[in-house]
Amino acid sequence: MPTQTLEPPRRKRIFCNRCKMDTNHDHEAHRTVWSTESDDYWEQTDFILWICAGCEGGTLEERWTMTGMEDSHGKQVFDPIIYYPKRIKGDVGRKKFKKIPEKLDRFYGETIEAFNGGLNVLCAAGLRGLIEGICADKGVTGSSLEKKIDALVNHNLPQNIVEGLHGFRFMGNTAVHELIPPQRDDLRLAIEISEDLLNYFYDLDYKAQRLVNSQRVKTSAQQVTAPLPVQE
Ligand SMILES: [Zn+2]
Numbered sequence: 492m493p494t495q496t497l498e499p500p501r502r503k504r505i506f507c508n509r510c511k512m513d514t515n516h517d518h519e520a521h522r523t524v525w526s527t528e529s530d531d532y533w534e535q536t537d538f539i540l541w542i543c544a545g546c547e548g549g550t551l552e553e554r555w556t557m558t559g560m561e562d563s564h565g566k567q568v569f570d571p572i573i574y575y576p577k578r579i580k581g582d583v584g585r586k587k588f589k590k591i592p593e594k595l596d597r598f599y600g601e602t603i604e605a606f607n608g609g610l611n612v613l614c615a616a617g618l619r620g621l622i623e624g625i626c627a628d629k630g631v632t633g634s635s636l637e638k639k640i641d642a643l644v645n646h647n648l649p650q651n652i653v654e655g656l657h658g659f660r661f662m663g664n665t666a667v668h669e670l671i672p673p674q675r676d677d678l679r680l681a682i683e684i685s686e687d688l689l690n691y692f693y694d695l696d697y698k699a700q701r702l703v704n705s706q707r708v709k710t711s712a713q714q715v716t717a718p719l720p721v722q723e
Pocket of ligand 1: 508510514543544547
């Protein structure tokens with residue numbers, strides 16, 4: 492059995508999904524579970540419940556370690572922390588488009604989920620497929636995606652969106668055919684360009700979006716107490 496036990500700090504800085512920012516979290520409860528298969532082998536899992544000092548929402552932290560996982564000073568080392576629910580820091584929100592066909596909306600939604608799940612190659616493939624789907628829905632034809640994008644100009648699509656789409660097309664090609672994961676920032680930009688395209692053809696529901704944004708502002712504005720020295 493381990494000679495050291497995990498002693499969580501009284502307070503810790505964690506990204507809060509509800510407040511949409513890093514906030515202080517108070518230690519609420521802690522349970523350590525040991526399992527042993529022999530005298531010289533054990534595993535330790537710690538479950539720690541944290542409560543956000545701003546919104547009072549709960550987050551469960553899980554840490555795992557085992558026999559022999561020690562640093563050069565003999566201190567027990569743990570696997571990277573897992574939080575439940577998953578932290579949504581940096582995630583992209585799904586927008587609502589009033590007139591979007593159901594199958595395109597589903598494609599768009601799954602592409603956003605792929606991004607938020609860290610599935611970068613699938614996200615790039617999804618974005619490429621989404622553009623193909625929009626072209627098909629609008630009756631735009633061409634021997635390649637590049638020609639289809641050029642043909643979108645005939646639908647009075649603004650030139651800056653067309654140029655953005657061309658950049659995105661090559662990124663999708665590289666990711667899908669050469670299996671090279673695109674950069675997160677490039678994907679985020681490609682999602683924004685695709686949303687510009689969806690907005691142009693299918694009308695972003697600004698009213699619904701304002702409601703979502705105002706809810707985010709309200710939760711972010713809740714008071715968060717001053718930080719204390721905390722553990723990473
Ligand atoms: Zn919170």
